Amino acid sequence: IIVSVNISSKQFQHYNFVDKVLEIINETGLNPKNLTLEITETIAISNIKHTMDVLNKLRSFGISVAIDDFGTGYSSLSYLNEMNVNELKIDKSFIWDIEKNNRNKLISNTIILLAKQLGLRVIAEGVENCEQLLILKEMKCDIAQGYHFSKPVEKARIDEMISTASLLN
Secondary structure, eight states, rough: OOOOEEEOOOHSTTTTTHHHHHHHHHTTTTGGGGGEEEEEEEHHHTHHHHHHHHHHHHHHTEEEEEEETOOOOOOOHHHHHOOOOSEEEEEETTTTTTTTTTHHHHHHHHHHHHHHTTTTTEEEOOOOOOHHHHHHHTTTTTOSTTTTOOOOOOOHHHHHHOOOOOOOH
């Protein structure tokens, strides 16, 4: 199971951010390979040198990094090319009406194609129905998340869902 955590700008810019992440990993016993930290484009390019240093350190410990809400910020392709990230997350604003809005469909498909060419995994946020999921599957999107699968749930329910899924494997 991969645990994805949204990181705020304040957290990311903190001088001991990487040390704090490693401390939490040690406390929880989480395998770093099962952790993905999500940062927005705006955070990523606010101080590109700091970002590159932090991302390289995180990746050296096996931690994955995703650019969250891709397409809503600066979307600088030159920075994306330089950053050491694993995933791009397509913002839900492009997914919500993908089955009716051809422009959003084209943008989503372009993001997926770009990510694939860069060797990145692609996650679509905000999938709310089967039609959206089928479109994204056709586009070869790697992962979809949203209310189509589940609304937010309490920890106990997550444990139950994981246990049930484990029985099926």
